[in-house]
Amino acid sequence: MSIRFHLNGELNQESSISPSTTVLDYLRLIQMATGTKEGCAEGDCGACSVVLHSRDDNNKPKYEVVNSCLLLLSQIDGANLITVEGLGSNGVLDAVQEAMIEKGGTQCGFCTPGFVMSLYSLRQTSKKTLDDDIIHDALAGNLCRCTGYRPIVEAAYKACAFGPTDDFPDLEALEVTEQQHFEDELVFSPTSLDELLRLKINYPDGLLLAGGTDLGLRASKNRERFKVIIHTAHVTELTKIEETDDSLEIGAAVTYSESLENITRAYPSFGRLITRIGSRQIRNMGTIGGNIGTASPIGDTLPCLISLNASFEIVSEGSSRAERAEDFFIDYRETSLNPTEIIKKIKLPKLKKNQQFRVYKISKRYDQDISSVVAAFLVEIENDVVVGFRATFGGMAAIPKRASECEKVLLGKEWSEENMLMVGKAVEKDFVPLSDHRASSNYRLKVAANLFLRLYRDLSDQEDLLEVVAF
Numbered sequence: 001m002s003i004r005f006h007l008n009g010e011l012n013q014e015s016s017i018s019p020s021t022t023v024l025d026y027l028r029l030i031q032m033a034t035g036t037k038e039g040c041a042e043g044d045c046g047a048c049s050v051v052l053h054s055r056d057d058n059n060k061p062k063y064e065v066v067n068s069c070l071l072l073l074s075q076i077d078g079a080n081l082i083t084v085e086g087l088g089s090n091g092v093l094d095a096v097q098e099a100m101i102e103k104g105g106t107q108c109g110f111c112t113p114g115f116v117m118s119l120y121s122l123r124q125t126s127k128k129t130l131d132d133d134i135i136h137d138a139l140a141g142n143l144c145r146c147t148g149y150r151p152i153v154e155a156a157y158k159a160c161a162f163g164p165t166d167d168f169p170d171l172e173a174l175e176v177t178e179q180q181h182f183e184d185e186l187v188f189s190p191t192s193l194d195e196l197l198r199l200k201i202n203y204p205d206g207l208l209l210a211g212g213t214d215l216g217l218r219a220s221k222n223r224e225r226f227k228v229i230i231h232t233a234h235v236t237e238l239t240k241i242e243e244t245d246d247s248l249e250i251g252a253a254v255t256y257s258e259s260l261e262n263i264t265r266a267y268p269s270f271g272r273l274i275t276r277i278g279s280r281q282i283r284n285m286g287t288i289g290g291n292i293g294t295a296s297p298i299g300d301t302l303p304c305l306i307s308l309n310a311s312f313e314i315v316s317e318g319s320s321r322a323e324r325a326e327d328f329f330i331d332y333r334e335t336s337l338n339p340t341e342i343i344k345k346i347k348l349p350k351l352k353k354n355q356q357f358r359v360y361k362i363s364k365r366y367d368q369d370i371s372s373v374v375a376a377f378l379v380e381i382e383n384d385v386v387v388g389f390r391a392t393f394g395g396m397a398a399i400p401k402r403a404s405e406c407e408k409v410l411l412g413k414e415w416s417e418e419n420m421l422m423v424g425k426a427v428e429k430d431f432v433p434l435s436d437h438r439a440s441s442n443y444r445l446k447v448a449a450n451l452f453l454r455l456y457r458d459l460s461d462q463e464d465l466l467e468v469v470a471f
């Protein structure tokens with residue numbers, strides 16, 4: 001079966017191209033649609049930004065900006081892909097393009113199509129009154145080296161004042177192609193968990209692909225072709241969010257953007273961390289399930305899940321088990337999953353009375369940067385005494401890991417600055433971090449120790465002079 005999708009509203013069908021081709025290569029080399037640019041080819045610069053248009057359950061249009069350099073052709077099956085060539089109609093530019101010209105938002109122009117697509121997605125989705133923070137967040141995944149951002153931000157204000165438009169009101173929704181093949185490559189897009197689990201039995205080495213923000217790099221940078229891909233994005237059971245008074249359950253294929261509201265409501269600090277994962281382009285594709293599957297020692301959500309005592313529902317055909325997040329990671333990028341198992345959902349207990357949660361991400365840049373250290377703390381204080389304490393660090397060991405010595409030192413002690421300084425000294429008993437290009441071992445130890453103090457000041461509502469802020 002071939003891949004079917006709309007490109008700027010026009011039906012396209014491709015059967016003679018590898019499904020592992022990136023959408024960026026497809027646009028530039030096959031469609032000769034060269035408005036979409038290639039900069040870094042690894043999700044960092046935004047030059048390749050395109051918009052995926054779909055409809056939500058209430059038939060409202062969605063316009064999600066994504067990086068075409070990380071997106072595989074097989075991922076756009078059934079979608080409507082909007083590129084810069086598709087904006088405006090009958091020779092009339094889109095409001096975003098007009099505003100970029102009028103405000104002088106472009107000089108060399110290389111980054112411009114990417115900015116235009118990010119702003120187009122913002123114009124189509126911004127409900128609230130705009131402010132600088134919303135615009136900066138929308139543009140954090142786009143780099144411009146020569147215009148400077150002020151005129152681009154001004155263009156954003158002007159274009160968004162125009163408001164959203166339904167640009168494809170009559171577009172027929174396409175069914176997802178459940179199986180695609182090209183030469184020796186096979187791609188499956190199951191829609192139910194049963195089908196997915198059967199595929200995992202038949203193809204235990206098949207590559208599970210959720211958002212592809214990690215796996216896409218292998219196609220983009222290494223030019224790899226994948227023999228068997230199994231997409232999880234269309235599996236109903238994996239794309240649900242369920243919330244009760246006691247718990248929040250997030251399907252493994254729910255994207256960061258989709259889970260942001262629920263996570264922020266239950267754990268505001270975790271929500272702020274999510275907004276610092278990659279860029280909006282990355283968050284529109286990437287999933288917590290993928291972050292767990294990657295099992296990176298610097299995966300940002302993992303210390304949060306461990307400190308919050310989350311568990312994963314892990315399933316294979318005919319069996320299901322619950323695994324605590326802290327037992328799941330065994331060694332560097334090694335997990336307890338066997339080849340026929342998948343992560344179905346992540347179950348997070350809600351905070352109890354007296355419990356507070358904070359997470360701090362230390363990186364060289366505020367936006368769009370990988371962490372040097374992440375620290376997630378769950379603290380329970382009664383009558384000024386610490387009766388519960390879970391501290392988990394990322395970037396300090398081969399896996400995200402609890403600081404058990406530090407926890408022991410603080411438990412049962414008075415909640416005081418002196419005691420937090422003492423806890424910080426125990427960090428060296430818990431970790432022997434590596435030095436790499438992000439941070440030295442010594443820096444990591446110092447910063448981890450200081451984060452206990454920061455936690456104290458943060459929860460004590462003291463002015464925090466160490467707070468890193470975005471400008």
Ligand SMILES: Cc1cc2nc3c(=O)[nH]c(=O)nc-3n(C[C@H](O)[C@H](O)[C@H](O)COP(=O)(O)OP(=O)(O)OC[C@H]3O[C@@H](n4cnc5c(N)ncnc54)[C@H](O)[C@@H]3O)c2cc1C
Nearest residue numbers: 043210211212213214215277278287290291293299300343
């Ligand atoms: C530019 C850029 C910036 C980034 N910034 C950050 C950042 O700030 N913080 C951070 O933590 N990460 C960051 N990442 C990494 C990446 O975005 C995250 O790890 C993301 O959560 C991966 O999710 P995904 O859905 O895209 O995973 P995919 O690439 O689809 O999959 C990743 C792995 O998980 C496995 N997997 C997926 N779903 C399941 C499942 N249901 N069961 C079992 N295994 C599964 C896959 O087989 C694969 O091995 C960044 C990546 C890029 C390219």
Ligand code: FES
Nearest residue numbers: 039040041046069
């Ligand atoms: S080319 Fe840089 S983000 Fe895709």
Ligand code: FES
Nearest residue numbers: 107108109144145
């Ligand atoms: S206009 Fe030249 S890089 Fe942005």
